[in-house]
Amino acid sequence: MYFTSVQERKISLNIHGTVELEREFGIARLRLMLGDITEQSCDAIVNAANPSLMGGGGVDGAIHRKGGPVVLRECIKIRSSIYKDGLPVGEAVVTTAGALKAKYIIHTVGPVWRGGGHGEAQLLSKAYVSSLTLATRLGVRSLAFPSISTGAYGYPVEEASKVALGTVSRFLKTTPGTLKDVIFILYKMTDFEAYAKTLAGL
Numbered sequence: 530m531y532f533t534s535v536q537e538r539k540i541s542l543n544i545h546g547t548v549e550l551e552r553e554f555g556i557a558r559l560r561l562m563l564g565d566i567t568e569q570s571c572d573a574i575v576n577a578a579n580p581s582l583m584g585g586g587g588v589d590g591a592i593h594r595k596g597g598p599v600v601l602r603e604c605i606k607i608r609s610s611i612y613k614d615g616l617p618v619g620e621a622v623v624t625t626a627g628a629l630k631a632k633y634i635i636h637t638v639g640p641v642w643r644g645g646g647h648g649e650a651q652l653l654s655k656a657y658v659s660s661l662t663l664a665t666r667l668g669v670r671s672l673a674f675p676s677i678s679t680g681a682y683g684y685p686v687e688e689a690s691k692v693a694l695g696t697v698s699r700f701l702k703t704t705p706g707t708l709k710d711v712i713f714i715l716y717k718m719t720d721f722e723a724y725a726k727t728l729a730g731l
């Protein structure tokens with residue numbers, strides 16, 4: 530393993546050449562990884578969905594494409610039963626992960642960035658807490674998050690990383706449960722760097 534010191538923390542390049550950074554919070558590990566969330570073999574992955582739950586672009590599109598039609602079928606069932614008007618921002622629901630390696634997909638909706646003065650931080654934090662709470666209820670041990678809201682929804686990544694990592698680390702420290710490994714899968718190096726800087730400061 531090769532180590533290089535970046536922003537006062539250790540970033541490791543593992544044998545697969547994957548860039549990773551990690552911290553311990555209570556009995557759980559919080560990791561950052563550069564990669565594609567659809568390739569993760571953890572118990573559950575989180576989808577940055579939109580209220581329709583009908584799929585879309587970005588990470589949502591990639592998850593539906595690789596998960597297959599069973600994911601959409603379960604989303605349609607959720608829409609026609611509990612969330613007829615769509616999944617509200619900050620809430621989370623679960624479906625099978627279909628053909629993906631994970632067992633579950635937890636779909637949550639982050640806020641659209643409207644300048645920061647419209648409760649965006651509280652809503653983004655709520656999306657993480659709802660996902661973590663649902664994962665705990667399902668007995669999930671390993672959970673992967675994308676960077677919710679920082680793509681099409683336009684949330685600035687530095688701000689989003691503070692909400693995301695602050696919320697998850699607080700949850701892990703204060704909420705006993707099944708979670709042992711929470712991984713943020715960052716798709717772009719610039720996003721990884723923003724999250725790494727925030728994690729180093731926690």
Ligand code: ADP
Nearest residue numbers: 565566577587588675677678679680681682716
């Ligand atoms: P939102 O609508 O919540 O902004 P997006 O899917 O547009 O959701 O973007 C959220 C984040 O997911 C962005 O940082 C984007 O780069 C990232 N992303 C896109 N595809 C993937 C993927 N396959 N794995 C992990 N992250 C991804």
